[in-house]
Amino acid sequence: xxxxxxxxxxLGGIFAISAILYASPAQANCTLPxxxxxxxxxxxxxxxxxxxxxxxxxxxxxxxxxxxxxTVLADLSAYQAVLPMNFQANLLPVLKNNKVxxxxxxxxxxxxxxxxxxxxxxxxxxxxxxxxxxxxxxxxVIISTIGRLIRTFAPSVSQIDDYxxxxxxxxxxxxxxxxxxxxxxxxxxxxxxLVASTANVSSVSSQPPTKIAQAGTPxxxxxxxxxxxxxxxxxxxTRTLIKQQQNGKWGFVDEKxxxxxxxxxxxxxxxxxxxxxxxxxxxxxxxxxxxxxxxxFQFPQSGINQGIMPxxxxxxxxFEHGRAWVGSQTGGKKLCINIKAETVDCLVRY
Numbered sequence: 272x273x274x275x276x277x278x279x280x281x282l283g284g285i286f287a288i289s290a291i292l293y294a295s296p297a298q299a300n301c302t303l304p305x306x307x308x309x310x311x312x313x314x315x316x317x318x319x320x321x322x323x324x325x326x327x328x329x330x331x332x333x334x335x336x337x338x339x340x341x342t343v344l345a346d347l348s349a350y351q352a353v354l355p356m357n358f359q360a361n362l363l364p365v366l367k368n369n370k371v372x373x374x375x376x377x378x379x380x381x382x383x384x385x386x387x388x389x390x391x392x393x394x395x396x397x398x399x400x401x402x403x404x405x406x407x408x409x410x411x412v413i414i415s416t417i418g419r420l421i422r423t424f425a426p427s428v429s430q431i432d433d434y435x436x437x438x439x440x441x442x443x444x445x446x447x448x449x450x451x452x453x454x455x456x457x458x459x460x461x462x463x464x465l466v467a468s469t470a471n472v473s474s475v476s477s478q479p480p481t482k483i484a485q486a487g488t489p490x491x492x493x494x495x496x497x498x499x500x501x502x503x504x505x506x507x508x509t510r511t512l513i514k515q516q517q518n519g520k521w522g523f524v525d526e527k528x529x530x531x532x533x534x535x536x537x538x539x540x541x542x543x544x545x546x547x548x549x550x551x552x553x554x555x556x557x558x559x560x561x562x563x564x565x566x567x568f569q570f571p572q573s574g575i576n577q578g579i580m581p582x583x584x585x586x587x588x589x590f591e592h593g594r595a596w597v598g599s600q601t602g603g604k605k606l607c608i609n610i611k612a613e614t615v616d617c618l619v620r621y
Contacts, residue, residue, distance in 0.1 A: 318355035318363070319397070323376055325355045336363070336376060345378025357397035360416050364395030371395045371405065373418075382418040383518065385533065400434035402452060407533065413439075413454050419551070420535050422454025423562070512547070512560060514539045523547070532562045540588050546610065548588035548595070555588055555597065557610075566612045574598030574606070584617060592619045 301317030303324065312326040312334060323344070324337040333347040347353060352366040362373040362381060370384035371394065386405040388394035396404045398416050405412045411431045413421040424431070430442040431450075438449045440461040449459040512523040512531055522534035523542075540548040546557045546565065550572060557566035575587045576599050584607070587596045594615050598606040607617035 316355055318358040320358050320361075320376070323358065325353065333365075336378065344376055345374065347378070352394075354393065354395055354397075357393070357395060360398035360401075362398045362403070362416060364397070366394065373398075373403070381416075382414065385535075386412070396433060400437065400452070402434045402439075404431050404433060404439070420533075421452070424454070510560065512542050514541060514547075521549075532558070544590040544593065544610075546590050546595075557590075557595075565610070566608070569612075570597040576603075583619075594619070 301321050301324070303315060303317075313329040314327045314331075315337070316325045316327070318325055318336075322339045324339065324341075325333065325347075326335045326337055326343075327333050333350055333353045335343045335347055336345040338344055347365070350365045350367050351369070354364040357364050361375045363375070365372055365374050366388075367384050369388070371386040371388060372380055372384035373382035373395075375381050382403070386395075386407050389396065389404075389406045401416050402421065403414050403416060405414055407423075409426050411424045411428050413423075413431075415421060424441075425443070428441060428443045430440075432440040434452065437452055438457065438459055441448055441450055441456075447461045449457045449461045451457050511526050513526070514521055515524050515534075517534045520534040521536045521539040522530060523532040523539070525531050536549040536551055538550040542560065545559055548555050549558050550556075551568055553572050554568035555570040555572065556564055556568035559565050570588075574597070584591055584594070584596045584605075589595055590610065594607045594609050594617065596605050596607050596617060600606045605617045607615055609615045
């Protein structure tokens, strides 16, 4: 640990705490500032980035990120806790209102506070190989380092290791296998599991970790570009899901207002025939009522031209009679698909 020798100094008649800092051998990769630091910084520790330091109170409340000269980079006083040794790819795990998010070195929120604490001693993972393993509502979730959802897993998945060389190891129902960066199972031999339990945690926190609260069982979108196999041609609505927006993102709640599909999309359409169109960026795809991506993101937002023929179907991106209008064909006619994403005639013939 970093040890401190607090000194009481007077600056213009105002008492402030200064500290002369010493690095232990365990922090040899980090150069602590040679200058005295004034203010409320009672503890300075290293992060995984040798050019970035963490300032906190004596009780462990995070206060600021500093550069290696002691200059303040970002104010951390709004956060309950941070994980300085999980600061990788310019992403620092932070905890706010018991939700996990990630900020950069300048304090900008890169990944919003949509995730729960991990069910291990270390409440958040570091970025690795352009991916982050997160946790929400009892399920492991893979996201990219820009916050894009990649895939969510069933509750039966009990462990996912961090990515190395494009693959990660998964344990599900006692069986171990490998997945690629899209979350799809591969034939590669699983890597040794490294993150089953992390007992040595470098966390700065203003309060002890709390158990994850589980209100309802919301599901997360499966953003892998591999559609779910075996989709039935016949679908019917088994429950009512209502689109709802929060913090600029769209998801779905049930009739009681309980979140069922995470707020993860830039735009959504209502469910019809068991499917809902969802947009991330410029592309539309379709999810089912379990939030599985059954038709991949492939239909451009710009492809919907309301003036093209035939007149029916009148509403785009909505399944009716087993088909949906998703774009334009060469020559200007509407492009329609069935629930297998096969091109079909837009007109329903009886």
